[in-house]
Amino acid sequence: MTGTSSQPAREGEGVAGPRTARAVWSRDFALFFAARAVARLGDTMLPVALAAGLLQHGYGAGAVGLAMAATAAAFAGLVIFGGVLADRFSTRKLMIGADLVRVGTQALAAALFFSGHVVLWQICAIGFVNGVAGAVFQPGVASTVPRLASDVQGANGAIRVAESAAQLAGPAVAGLLVGFASPGGVFAAHATTYAVSAVCLLLLRLPPLPPGSRAVAGRGAKAFRADLVEGWREFRSRQWLWGVIAVWCVYMIAVWGPTVPLVATEVVGEHGPRAYGLVNSALGAGTVVGGLLALRLRPRRMLRAGAIALVGFAAFPASVGAGLGLPAMATGAAVAGAGMSFWGVMWATSVQTQVPPDVLNRIHAYDVAGSLAMMPVGQALAGPAASVIGADHVLLVAGATSFAVCAALLLIPAVRGLVRVDAAAAGSDRTAGRPDDRAASRPDDRTSGRSERSRAQKR
Template structure:
């Protein structure tokens, strides 16, 4: 267990406080954006669900395509500047979408272009975010930093999901998109104020982009624990996308009371996400990847209970457990990567992690509909639960997953006036 009071003093560090504020505001903006964009596009004259699919696909494909390039950029340049560019591009994209919605000039090519810019912005931003944390805080505070960032992210995500629907009703989709763009702009300004010094980055030998990608792949593939868990998630996310995106809502509509029931399940997961972050402020396992992988097993519970026709309260309780487990996993995973991967390759490794973990998610969405028709949504959900459990157990067979140990932390002062990361600023 760990001293929360000593760790929370990290909030006095100006640079970490700026990073936390920027990330919290950015997530609030990104939580507003999907609801406003969906309702804005669907309200256009002649728009159909296919129109929305085209716009969302235009955002998703560039994000996947440019993710590895984003890792290379973030390992070559100061990460705060890379994040600033990513946030700035998102601000520009959503402001353009807002202007189109508010003026009524909404050509599909224009919507697609703005959405594509947002996807590229995310691909640039995400690898830099993982890599910047060790640039800002000392090694012994990494888990606390990731936990606090996660707490701010989860609170903003929940607030955004709650407020975005009301905002679309009260001020309209166009102005809601403008609010999202303004939040991204504020986040870009806060990140720009970090002012990381060149001494905090290890100078790496410059290669071509392909050479940098090969070096990043070597760092990624040389760590068994890393590629095994990414392979686990590449399959696990297929099941999760099918269950969360299609099968769960179908069962909720057919037998649990419709949208309010599914909203209760998602709310339970959100509560669990916040609770999980609070746990990680105290938990310091000696084998973090083993603990993190074990925690993926209980995430099958909501799908198992939905498939077994359990009452709604039981499904909601299982969703709380899922949220706790996934957020503990996320903090332990990010902290371990930041400790084990050299700083000069961290963003590239993070981009391989994101690409490998998420690229097959759309497969689950494509398979869920046919599976629900052919065998029914409940049996399909039981299949999703089985997939989650089996791939998690298979990951535990890896010696790298079971045996990787975290370094022992030396006890520090209870309440220094400034966090160590600030001292060299």
């Protein structure tokens, strides 16, 4: 879409003409809110289903890690291309298509588990396709929130609370389904949640994008590569952005990657799937608290406040690795959830308010790819590391590394010094092409100039 409105508004994304987004709540935001909450409900069931299902069929922690890694690897490897697609085409249609693909894959997984014919490579292949669909879906999430609500932090906080409430209920429901039915029932329920999400997005109507903020589709492979390069330039010009991602790679390998499969197998193996559902529900309760805090607290330096809160995540792997009782593990999970949730809102809001809308999908894709690139490595290494030094020791190392990661974030001046941008100011700053923060003003100004010249040449 150009400044002269030569490109018509895309179907389902509003009609030409100004439309002011409400602070948070509107019919369209409620639909998006419901889509994210229901999809998250299904996603939080999946670790329980994979751990219980694969263990029942004779596989161990390594197999659970590989199944999770297949999804994460596809997602992290392809989400950058999804970001370019989201900047070129209708994000709503891309998200609906991705949801429908995952309805099919999870229905197939349910059929395999119901039949009792479970082969690891098939489960990994299904997970890989899910990762591809997620890579197409995720970039559009970042640009959808600021289009639906002017209070971006409030919208992110509300979505985080909904997703956290889903995480609170999801594992418990999955534990019940596994206990009274089979893992196949969990996969069938997961497929249903994607169907509900697709329906909500189908009913959603996005307001038009600002003039000049949509790349023109169908310009060929050369322009596609140019869009990738432009997104990379915008990404690397922000030290706070790539600094966090660099630290996050370590976090994925040493903390989050091994924590997810090893906590699942340790708790399921020692206490059963219902206990794991309880621990994950405690994690969900903590994330609800963190989301509510993010709705109320408006720190001036958002990333610094988020990094301090993130210290609490260490309690989750450490409590399980130390072999504490179920109440202590649930408490550790709740503290971890609160810290991670608060950090997540601070981070998402910073990206959505500091980055120009015409490259936001691509930068979010680079953000997600960088954040998750090392997670499949951590998940795949979880099993071998657990067999060498024991799962409990791996989890204790993960807890200790959490402290080091938070300290590293606070040691980066651009991260701890980034000043928040209020939603109204963010809109005018992005339209005017202003830099994302004072410390990085000159590099961003140069990058913005390159971006404008690049878009002019393309037109």
